[in-house]
Amino acid sequence: MAEIRNHDFDNLYWVTLKDGNVRLATKNADPGKKVYTERLVTEKGVEYRTFDPYKSKLGAAIFNKMQNFPFKENSKILYLGAASGTTVSHVSDIVGDKGVIYSIEFSARSLRDLITLAERRKNILPIHADARFPEEYSMIVPQVDIVYEDVAQPSQAEILITNVKTYLKDGGYFFLAVKSRSIDSVKDPQIIYKEVLDKIESYGLTVLETVNLESHEKDHIMIVGKK
Numbered sequence: 001m002a003e004i005r006n007h008d009f010d011n012l013y014w015v016t017l018k019d020g021n022v023r024l025a026t027k028n029a030d031p032g033k034k035v036y037t038e039r040l041v042t043e044k045g046v047e048y049r050t051f052d053p054y055k056s057k058l059g060a061a062i063f064n065k066m067q068n069f070p071f072k073e074n075s076k077i078l079y080l081g082a083a084s085g086t087t088v089s090h091v092s093d094i095v096g097d098k099g100v101i102y103s104i105e106f107s108a109r110s111l112r113d114l115i116t117l118a119e120r121r122k123n124i125l126p127i128h129a130d131a132r133f134p135e136e137y138s139m140i141v142p143q144v145d146i147v148y149e150d151v152a153q154p155s156q157a158e159i160l161i162t163n164v165k166t167y168l169k170d171g172g173y174f175f176l177a178v179k180s181r182s183i184d185s186v187k188d189p190q191i192i193y194k195e196v197l198d199k200i201e202s203y204g205l206t207v208l209e210t211v212n213l214e215s216h217e218k219d220h221i222m223i224v225g226k227k
């Protein structure tokens with residue numbers, strides 16, 4: 001028998017597996033189906049999916065005690081760099097039927113997997129577009145509660161700023177998974193993080209916290225802030 005405890009954040013759980021290991025988890029909105037290599041655990045008729053912090057930077061940030069977690073039932077999210085939907089699938093579990101994840105991805109290959117996922121999970125809207133050009137999806141994406149970015153591009157900060165400017169509600173939250181090696185492979189990551197933070201703040205956005213993801217992803221941090 002597994003033991004389930006509520007996490008402090010909405011719709012997140014701690015699952016103690018039979019072997020005593022504790023895993024982060026979400027309730028599976030598509031029971032019986034896995035999305036990646038997560039484990040499915042059923043307790044009292046409810047199925048949970050373990051949320052692997054080695055496969056998701058959002059999972060790693062939660063694991064590393066991120067303080068802000070605005071994702072909840074009904075949230076509308078613009079997700080930049082959705083890939084095949086590993087993290088998107090957990091966000092889909094969290095936001096429920098009335099939430100929407102506008103999921104931007106420019107790789108046609110990843111998008112195919114994302115479309116297959118979205119056929120089963122109606123709150124995921126896959127959009128084939130380049131996040132550097134937010135006007136490409138202006139006909140589809142409304143004002144959202146959260147902008148989440150994980151694109152591993154040299155222009156990560158600029159992509160965040162242009163998308164936040166166009167789509168984030170005032171008072172909305174943004175998340176930026178910074179991969180320092182995508183910006184500069186030789187420069188000290190600490191200098192790169194500082195440059196990214198300065199760019200974001202010089203645009204008038206408020207940084208609430210930075211979470212070091214080093215334990216799970218080399219040379220990565222998560223920046224969390226508010227418009």
Ligand SMILES: C[S@@+](CC[C@H](N)C(=O)[O-])C[C@H]1O[C@@H](n2cnc3c(N)ncnc32)[C@H](O)[C@@H]1O
Pocket residue numbers: 055056057058080081082083084085086087088104105106107110129130131132150151152153
């Ligand atoms: C690190 S992966 C994202 C992993 C995903 N966020 C997850 O946790 O499941 C980065 C993704 O961003 C996509 N990407 C990179 N640059 C992009 C851009 N300018 N516009 C849209 N997608 C982009 C890549 O194709 C890749 O799938």
